[in-house]
Amino acid sequence: MKTRWLLWLMGLTPWLVFGAEKDLDPKKSHRSWEIYHGDYGGSHYSSLDQIHRSNVHQLEPVWVWHSGDIGSTIECNPIIVGDTMFVTTPRLHCVALNAVTGKPRWRFDPWQGGRGGGVSRGVAYWSDGQGDERVFFSAGDHLHALDAKTGQLAIEFGTQGRISHREGFDTDVFFFSIGNNTPPMIWKDLLILGSTTGEGPQPCAPGHIRAFDARTGERRWIFHTIPHPGEFGYETWGPDSWKEVGSANVWGGFTLDAERGILFCGTGSPAYDSWGGNRPGANLFGNCTLALDAMTGKRLWHFQAVHHDLWDYDLPTPPVLGSMKVEGKQVEVVVQPTKMGHLFVLNRETGRPMFPVEEKSVPASKMPGESSWPTQPFPSPGLRLSPTTLNAEQATRLTPKAHQQVLGELESMVVGDVFIPPGYERSVVLPQFNGGCEWGGAAFDPNSNTILVNTSNEAEWTSMVASKPKEEMSLFELGRHVYRAVCAFCHGLGTPQNPASPSLEGIGDRLSEEQIASLMETGRGQMPSFASFSALEKQAVTQFLLGKGQSERIPTKDLNLSYAENVPVVTTGHHDWRDPEGYPVNSRPWGTLNAVDLTTGQIKWQVALGTYPRLEKKGHSPTGTFNIGGPVVTGGGLVFIGAAMDERFHAYDVATGALLWEYQMEFGGYATPATYEVEGRQFVVIAAGGGGKPGTKKGDAYYCFALPNP
Secondary structure, eight states: OHHHHHHHHTTOOOOOOOTTHHHHOTTSOOSSBOSTTSSTTOOOEEOOOSSOTTTGGGOEEEEEEEOSOOOSOOOOOOEEETTEEEEEOTTOOEEEEETTTOOEEEEEOTTTTSOOOOOOOOOEEEEOSSSOEEEEEEETTEEEEEETTTOOBOTTTBTTTEEETTTTOSSOOTTSOEEOOSOOEEETTEEEEOOEEOOSSSOOOBOOEEEEETTTOOEEEEEOSSOOTTSTTGGGSOTTHHHHOEEOOOOSOEEEETTTTEEEEEOOOEESSSOOTTSOSOOTTTTEEEEEETTTOOEEEEEESSSSOSSOOOOOSOOEEEEEEETTEEEEEEEEEOTTSBEEEEETTTOOBSSOEEEEEOOOOOSTTOOOOSEEEEEOGGGBOSOOOOSGGGBOOSSHHHHHHHHHHHTTSBOOSSOOOOOSSOEEESSOTTOBSOTTOEEEETTTTEEEEEEEOOOEEEOEEESSOOSEEEHHHHHHHHIIIIIHHHHOBSBOSSTTSOOOTTGGGTOOHHHHHHHHHHOBTTBOOOTTSOHHHHHHHHHHHHTOOSSOEEEOTTOOOTTTTTOSEEEOOOEEOBOTTSOBSBOSOSEEEEEEETTTTEEEEEEEOOOOHHHHHTTOOOOOOOBOSOOEEETTSEEEEOOBTTOEEEEEETTTOOEEEEEEOSSOOOSOOEEEEETTEEEEEEEEEEETTTTEEEEEEEEEEEOOOO
């Protein structure tokens, strides 16, 4: 009761927990998996214990379902309500399966037979408790509301069952790319939505958080992640940044303290990612853990993990709700994983760090017009999970040849600790921008007050170049210059940086020169229009993609590129860095599963997650690999996780980190699993879509496991 009276005094609404919310409370025992990551708190935890340490070795597949539509990957965390499982496919169809048999019950194709695609990490389920049940999922430009029983559009919502991701902003975003890869948070009759936005040097949409009515689709509130004049945090930007700068978006989803009515999220970096001269200051609320009143969108507190980001170190996941002992008393906290491999443990009501956080000096940027922030926050050493320095001592020793090659490359590179500002010289980035922690997030084991989280520990390199190219170059070279500056953020340099975006290698086999130029003009799906490109830019990019234009040279001294006026320097991209045999250049392990004791703030155990089969055959112990997707922890003392590039599904002992069981799947499981009970039997399911950022073979499968029937 004291907590509720305190919330009244703070101006918050002390909402009661009732109905379906009890089943989603992480402090309650629940046997279904009705919400993304298991419960409101994003705990990735289930109290189910039929499968446990002593019998997990007997686990076997009970069904495997193939969607039949190979695409980029599957990152879906399945939702299970009763005996129905809701999933998405590689081409972003939404499907309801029988959770016991894997047989489809209905399938919704948002593209109506067309060639769709993108990335979906799952769906959201809502019920009014009186028979109206809906499934919400994003595909392309829209959020769709489906009847959970039939898969038909719920036409009462929005416009004939859907709303555009461009709706509900306070500024004109019509020409910007806006989508959403992660399920919204649904609480009571609110649907709270984040977004995916552009990140390049061209203008892009702001990442404001919006809440809509789950019945009608009408907007209920908005929170400006880039503050408008007069709002808290406005002074941490330039005077016109709110009109000119985009992103600072919530693309990793939300968690919620249902008792207090507090919504939590982690925000991304402002755009442009690698240069911020047009956004001087710390840039609130970019790269922040945010706590908002869920019913009103009012800011309660914030904690910024990266000031004035120049590294694309988004907060890729919302904080997980947990608890810890302080002077013998249990204190409720949120734990924020970061791409730097840092964990920040914050008081749930105030945002105050529960362990020391040090503002350490970092090197200053030398880029023209840039005013980088002089310090960055570092948690206590026990909460730093990934290596952040690559020098001669940390260079790979997998083979003498690999070691010597890396030593030679390091001689001409800028090295140091994390937060080396990008510059004209090649600089080391460790962990790379897709790690340590990623969107899979962390799990919380309430039985031991332990955080379980996986990290990727690979290095990459980056550099900057002037936006305006040299005085003369070929049309092909100009196209490559523009592509690197604008297109590589999604399509990558060979391998896509965003799984929702296909590789453009060999595009000439699929599209004509005219079709490519037309796509740049109109955009399609989550790809925005590049109508702002000059005719020469469009021609140059087209020629580059087709491998043409090497002989035709053009003067570029006085050329005004569409993005160069506002952004004087651009990145050359995130560059994979490999040894002669294709392995990472830094010391092992290259990926880990970590257990952190919230009582002490120290690592309890850390084990390599995954391995390379070729090295395994040579007798190497598990090396760890780049990993995508999160863990699930159970009352049976187990941690289930796929994620690794060995394409195996693993079960570890939550107390020791011992590997107790693994299953070789046909495709990589780059998604967070789910566990549930139907008719007294516990199941564990994971999407195995392969492909994606790890770049292994693509798949279309869901694997469901259980113990043999007695």
